[in-house]
Amino acid sequence: MSSTADVLIIGSGIVGSAAAYYLAKKGKSVTVLEAADAVGNGGSSRNGGGVRQSGRDPRELPLVMWGIQNLWPALAQELDTNVEYVQKGNLRLGKTEAHLKTLQKLTDQAVACGLDVRMIDGDEVRAINPYLSQEVIGASWCPTDGHANPLTTTLGYYKKARALGARFITGEPVRSLQKRRGRICAAVTPSGIYEAEQILVAAGCETRELTLPLGVDVPMRKKKSECLVTEAEPPLFAQMLGTAEADFYGHQTAHGSFVFGGSTGLEPFGLTDEAFPASTSLSAPCTCRGIMKYFPALADAKIVRTWAGWTDASADGIPVLDEADGVPGLYLACGFSGHGFGIGPAAAYSLAERMTGGTPPVDLSPFRCTRFRAKI
Numbered sequence: 001m002s003s004t005a006d007v008l009i010i011g012s013g014i015v016g017s018a019a020a021y022y023l024a025k026k027g028k029s030v031t032v033l034e035a036a037d038a039v040g041n042g043g044s045s046r047n048g049g050g051v052r053q054s055g056r057d058p059r060e061l062p063l064v065m066w067g068i069q070n071l072w073p074a075l076a077q078e079l080d081t082n083v084e085y086v087q088k089g090n091l092r093l094g095k096t097e098a099h100l101k102t103l104q105k106l107t108d109q110a111v112a113c114g115l116d117v118r119m120i121d122g123d124e125v126r127a128i129n130p131y132l133s134q135e136v137i138g139a140s141w142c143p144t145d146g147h148a149n150p151l152t153t154t155l156g157y158y159k160k161a162r163a164l165g166a167r168f169i170t171g172e173p174v175r176s177l178q179k180r181r182g183r184i185c186a187a188v189t190p191s192g193i194y195e196a197e198q199i200l201v202a203a204g205c206e207t208r209e210l211t212l213p214l215g216v217d218v219p220m221r222k223k224k225s226e227c228l229v230t231e232a233e234p235p236l237f238a239q240m241l242g243t244a245e246a247d248f249y250g251h252q253t254a255h256g257s258f259v260f261g262g263s264t265g266l267e268p269f270g271l272t273d274e275a276f277p278a279s280t281s282l283s284a285p286c287t288c289r290g291i292m293k294y295f296p297a298l299a300d301a302k303i304v305r306t307w308a309g310w311t312d313a314s315a316d317g318i319p320v321l322d323e324a325d326g327v328p329g330l331y332l333a334c335g336f337s338g339h340g341f342g343i344g345p346a347a348a349y350s351l352a353e354r355m356t357g358g359t360p361p362v363d364l365s366p367f368r369c370t371r372f373r374a375k376i
């Protein structure tokens with residue numbers, strides 16, 4: 001079988017699905033190849049839903065700020081889908097002077113990039129969120145941060161892209177990419193060859209093994225992240241929360257459950273086949289102990305499920321959004337390093353602009369793929 005499209009996208013996470021939508025909207029014929037049996041089966045259906053600017057690497061800030069100002073507020077309307085976007089701010093909490101120092105540094109960096117974020121004391125923190133314990137002595141407060149539902153957002157992009165003619169083929173793992181006369185020309189799967197003028201690889205960590213044979217190497221490694229969800233509780237607060245130490249983050253969803261994620265250091269020590277990202281029995285209790293110190297009110301909340309997902313951690317913690325050097329027509333969107341949901345729509349929009357000869361809304365040079373090369 002040989003099948004052609006203007007653009008082939010590998011991976012149907014939020015980035016691949018959103019890129020399919022924005023490219024189809026510009027009149028491109030698009031085919032999306034997804035290895036799993038369902039769309040969005042990677043990090044995009046497993047993440048904590050944070051749509052935040054605060055605490056980010058300054059190189060990422062212009063792009064994520066643009067997305068939060070220009071895409072997220074109208075996304076539900078644009079996609080005809082309830083993406084459950086709530087823009088009620090992010091409190092990044094501190095309990096010690098060392099925490100406040102960390103938060104102050106992040107805040108200063110973000111303010112220098114034009115973000116509305118400031119340090120507040122414990123009383124102001126509890127005025128915003130009265131459920132926080134007296135142990136919290138301060139926080140950074142970014143009123144324009146928020147959260148959304150990763151499942152419905154990814155599905156919304158998928159449905160809307162399909163409505164514009166994009167074709168999604170699941171259970172179709174790409175094994176290799178092909179060049180013709182130096183340009184990218186096709187992706188090979190067990191069932192055939194898909195030809196296209198342009199190929200966007202948005203396959204998370206697997207991007208590396210697909211592009212490496214073409215001489216394009218993005219240093220990334222697979223890193224496991226875990227989340228948990230509680231039973232539905234009465235509405236308590238609408239902000240996104242995080243901590244200076246990044247030991248937990250989370251929010252209350254539209255139907256009342258709390259979704260929390262956290263880094264415990266135990267994630268790599270699963271018992272099961274690491275091809276499938278299973279949660280450990282130890283991580284959730286560790287995360288919960290942290291949460292209870294900040295939120296005594298949640299001490300009795302019952303956890304109904306835990307899960308894990310892979311993130312594509314790049315060597316310098318920010319993504320690659322670029323045409324591959326030396327392989328015209330091959331584009332990469334990878335290395336989101338555990339925070340690609342909030343920035344995903346803006347990343348996909350920008351690449352769609354670039355791939356169609358338009359001008360991305362912000363400078364994409366911090367995300368070039370050649371940045372890892374040895375400097376001469």
Ligand SMILES: Cc1cc2nc3c(=O)[nH]c(=O)nc-3n(C[C@H](O)[C@H](O)[C@H](O)COP(=O)(O)OP(=O)(O)OC[C@H]3O[C@@H](n4cnc5c(N)ncnc54)[C@H](O)[C@@H]3O)c2cc1C
Pocket residue numbers: 010011012013014015016033034035036039040041042043044045046047048049050051052172173174175202203204206207210224225226227261307308309310311333334336337338339340341342343344
């Ligand atoms: C537990 C957890 C919590 C997180 N919390 C947050 C958060 O709160 N906020 C935030 O911004 N980000 C968060 N993230 C990160 C975020 O989920 C990811 O950065 C984002 O979803 C990446 O989207 P993507 O489309 O690039 O990749 P993915 O969603 O991983 O999609 C890649 C797709 O490519 C497919 N694929 C792989 N190889 C092939 C192949 N050879 N052929 C065809 N298809 C292939 C995969 O099956 C997958 O569907 C979290 C991640 C995890 C795991």
